[in-house]
Amino acid sequence: MSEAPLRARATLRLAAGMAAAVALLALLAMGLQYRLVENRLMQAQRALLAADLGGLAALYDQRRIIALREAIAYRAAAPGGEMLVLLDREGRVLAGTRDDWPAGLAAEGAGFVIDPAQEVVLDGDRWLVVARDLPGGFPLLVGRSLEPVDDTLAALRRGMLGLLAALLVAGAGVGWLAAASVMGRIGRVNALADRVAEGDLDARLPGPRSADEFGLLETHVHGMLDRISNLNRATHRLSDTIAHEMRTPLNRMLQKLGRIEGQEAVVAELRGEMRQAIRVFDSLLDISRAEADQGHGGGLVPVDLSAVAVEVWELYQPLAEDKGLVSSAQVAPGVRVLGDRNLLAQMLANLLDNAIKYCGPGDRLDLSLEAGAQSVLRLVDTGPGLPDEMKDAVFERFTRAERDRARGISGHGLGLALVRAIALRHGARLSLPKVGKGLTVEIAWPRAPG
DSSP states (O other): OOOOOGGGOHHHHHHHHHHHHHHHHHHHHHHHHHHHHHHHHHHHHHHHHHHHHHHHHHHHHHHHHHHHHHHHHHHHTSOOSEEEEEEOTTSOEEEESSSSOOTTOOOOSOSSOOOSOEEEEETTEEEEEEEEEETTTEEEEEEEEOHHHHHHHHHHHHHHHHHHHHHHHHHHHHHHHHHHHHHHHHHHHHHHHHHHHTTOTTOOOOSOOOSSHHHHHHHHHHHHHHHHHHHHHHHHHHHHHHHHHHHHHHHHHHHHHTTOOSOHHHHHHHHHHHHHHHHHHHHHHHHHHHHHTTTOOTTOEEEEHHHHHHHHHHHHHHHHHHTTOEEEEEEOTTOEEEEOHHHHHHHHHHHHHHHHHHOOTTOEEEEEEEOSSEEEEEEEEOSOOOOGGGTTTTTSTTOOOHHHHHTTOOOOSOHHHHHHHHHHHTTOEEEOOOOSSSEEEEEEEEOOOO
């Protein structure tokens, strides 16, 4: 079954997109949560700092600087994540949890209120501090360490990163399972499409169909194939019936022409036209039979394609030389394919007959057969080639170029149609590579089993 490259599968892209969307939403939610926690922690530290300031304000109201000095000295003996520094008018430390005033920190505001507060980094740690100049020229510094906030936020970040990684893995796993389920359902339809493309119009999906969208799609596909099969069978029956019914009276008329005397020229002309009409009907029947057998391996056996190619080439090479063509054949020995020997010979004969018919003196005609992963038969000529408007329809029945009719080249446009039907019967791929001059026909067969 033909499959899209892994990076091009829409289901995998959808799964990756879903996992990325879930991760993005989770990241946004965790970012919002992080900011809320950070704000709450900072508010708690501000509340503690405000409480410290309130206590110091009460002491200052009682005995001014003396009470502050005693309280700070007492609390400095057992620090608990706070910073307290009281200076005298000359800038000497009267009491404090550290021996100096932090460099570069200026006193701002007045009174024992928390605003304005400052965030500073001292010895690698963050602090929320309030610096004031008390009446009389006594600088006061009160601060709270933000280390608990930073530790809590660091732990929260680690937890969020772990949760995000787990969400990515879980999202990718769930998305992969969902994509695998969808790809399995789509794969059933693709497998059916491949079988139909190979010519098996009777192919159907096995097993019961589910009552979801995929089941409805399978039902519609089956209904479409049933309709196509019915129309195809009706068309084949009609063409076969016409060919049979017309060939029989033509044969009878040929027999009766033998009884006419005295008009030999007219009789010969009628016989030629009737034999040509019979050949047309025979070709139509051959095409119908080959198309009816597409997709079925029954009746195909290992055939030495090299031997068939050599035999048909030896039969047609003298005709090419008589017409003045320069011809050559490069046939790899021992190339075997699953096929019908008679049909393969007929296909090669049609290709060579078509090329010789349209080429002129001095043109080249080259036949090659190459062995490999696929056996490739290639017929190259330097004749007039095909008009651009005909390349899409050249293998359809009764397709002929107007210039061929003008040049008086006989034919009914069934030779290449039969070539295509036989190629499809054998599961071969028929193509017309672009060339500068002439026409190149390539037929690639899959490797024969064994």
